[in-house]
Amino acid sequence: MLGRKERDQLELFITGSLRQLIPDEHILVRVDAVLDLSWLRDEITDLYCIDNGRPGIDPEVAVRLMLAGFLLGIVHDRRLMREAAVNIAIRWFVGYGLHEPLPDHSSLTRIRQRWGAERFRRIFERTVQACVAAKIATGEVVHLDASLIRAHVSWDSLAVRHVEAVAEANDEALRDSRQSGKFKKVCVTDPDATMATNGRNRRLEPAYKQHTAVDDVAGVIVDVEIATGEENEGMAVAGRLDAVAATTGQAITTATMDAGYAYAKVFRALEDREIEGIVPAKAEPPPGKVIPTRRFKFDARHNVARCPKGKILRPKGKLHRGAFQYFHARAKDCGRCPLQARCVSPSRRARVVVFNVNHPSLLRARRKRSRWSNREERLYQRHRWRVEGVHGEAKTWHGLARAVRRGLDNMRIQAFLTAAAINLKRLAAALISLICAVLTAGVAENRPPRYLTVQ
Numbered sequence: 001m002l003g004r005k006e007r008d009q010l011e012l013f014i015t016g017s018l019r020q021l022i023p024d025e026h027i028l029v030r031v032d033a034v035l036d037l038s039w040l041r042d043e044i045t046d047l048y049c050i051d052n053g054r055p056g057i058d059p060e061v062a063v064r065l066m067l068a069g070f071l072l073g074i075v076h077d078r079r080l081m082r083e084a085a086v087n088i089a090i091r092w093f094v095g096y097g098l099h100e101p102l103p104d105h106s107s108l109t110r111i112r113q114r115w116g117a118e119r120f121r122r123i124f125e126r127t128v129q130a131c132v133a134a135k136i137a138t139g140e141v142v143h144l145d146a147s148l149i150r151a152h153v154s155w156d157s158l159a160v161r162h163v164e165a166v167a168e169a170n171d172e173a174l175r176d177s178r179q180s181g182k183f184k185k186v187c188v189t190d191p192d193a194t195m196a197t198n199g200r201n202r203r204l205e206p207a208y209k210q211h212t213a214v215d216d217v218a219g220v221i222v223d224v225e226i227a228t229g230e231e232n233e234g235m236a237v238a239g240r241l242d243a244v245a246a247t248t249g250q251a252i253t254t255a256t257m258d259a260g261y262a263y264a265k266v267f268r269a270l271e272d273r274e275i276e277g278i279v280p281a282k283a284e285p286p287p288g289k290v291i292p293t294r295r296f297k298f299d300a301r302h303n304v305a306r307c308p309k310g311k312i313l314r315p316k317g318k319l320h321r322g323a324f325q326y327f328h329a330r331a332k333d334c335g336r337c338p339l340q341a342r343c344v345s346p347s348r349r350a351r352v353v354v355f356n357v358n359h360p361s362l363l364r365a366r367r368k369r370s371r372w373s374n375r376e377e378r379l380y381q382r383h384r385w386r387v388e389g390v391h392g393e394a395k396t397w398h399g400l401a402r403a404v405r406r407g408l409d410n411m412r413i414q415a416f417l418t419a420a421a422i423n424l425k426r427l428a429a430a431l432i433s434l435i436c437a438v439l440t441a442g443v444a445e446n447r448p449p450r451y452l453t454v455q
């Protein structure tokens with residue numbers, strides 16, 4: 001017989017907690033078991049007036065709402081609040097009953113503005129420290145990588161408007177900048193984002209760049225920072241290495257990076273910190289007509305360079321941008337050289353090459369690369385699925401493929417909350433493994449400790 005469900009029944013009351021209606025394996029239930037934000041109130045007390053004004057939204061509720069959104073991949077405030085209104089798991093996670101009205105979505109915006117990105121960084125750092133306390137991260141072996149995040153702008157139309165605006169304001173400047181090749185597209189609605197292109201689709205687009213450091217043990221994100229899209233990977237490395245050590249309280253022993261980081265100053269930063277760097281060499285450019293700088297040998301002891309014909313090039317002039325030294329060959333040597341046509345530019349009489357002041361570190365790294373052992377090869381393979389896997393996870397499941405809001409601070413908050421959500425997932429998984437191990441061993445345990453209480 002066909003059944004019929006009466007859909008308009010009124011609920012008189014519900015006994016018990018909403019928790020009983022949510023399955024144990026729900027992500028919010030799992031994360032709740034490892035999440036303790038009792039420290040948060042003290043952290044942000046100074047931002048609120050003690051004895052005046054309307055009581056604001058409970059800070060723990062705000063953070064739980066945001067974390068629930070990032071865990072479930074609902075990153076827009078309005079959508080999140082619409083979902084929270086009908087989702088008993090989110091209501092239970094933030095501590096609201098079925099009939100309680102939820103905060104307005106604009107409260108989340110105001111909280112982000114009031115707290116600033118650094119408070120959200122503290123939330124992320126707490127998750128890292130909790131992972132270290134739970135022994136699923138050590139901070140000793142880390143994998144670093146960068147990923148572009150598309151800015152929340154429609155740059156095609158904005159770029160045209162920008163060109164027109166500049167043309168109107170200063171016709172001559174526009175013409176000059178075009179002629180000199182220095183014209184640059186900018187996003188007028190989000191000036192913090194810059195034009196960048198990734199290696200995959202080669203399309204120039206307004207973007208931010210996320211620098212991520214992932215621990216080798218269980219894929220915990222130990223550091224995350226946002227820069228403009230055009231910032232070179234090498235510029236951020238030293239600061240990120242120091243930030244990882246400060247957050248985990250542990251000196252890094254080994255760091256892996258891809259060939260995009262194979263710059264002299266990166267190797268120098270690793271040497272200065274006594275960190276073993278596992279970084280492949282940059283791909284050799286295809287052979288061209290001109291003899292490349294790589295064919296010139298740098299002699300660090302005597303601070304000279306030697307050309308393929310064994311002639312000496314000496315340093316001349318001041319350092320360029322504080323980091324690059326020009327080395328000049330003698331016109332007499334080049335004038336008689338059979339390689340002159342391939343080596344010296346037609347506008348010059350002698351070859352000039354430029355080396356970074358940290359070039360010796362680059363040479364040592366290249367020599368080391370040619371002697372990589374199985375261990376180093378294995379670690380570099382792990383780099384791929386550890387840190388690139390985290391970027392894929394963040395973009396596919398947690399909404400990091402595109403910025404949700406405009407401005408560097410908003411982008412940083414999004415990155416910190418995404419990383420915190422991923423770390424909490426790792427912690428929750430570790431807790432389940434621990435419970436399984438305890439049950440398997442037949443040891444009776446009470447409720448496991450809340451890892452996130454870091455002293």
Ligand code: SF4
Pocket residue numbers: 307308309310311329333334335337338339340343344350351
């Ligand atoms: S052209 Fe000058 S720098 Fe180049 S290989 Fe000959 S001597 Fe050396």
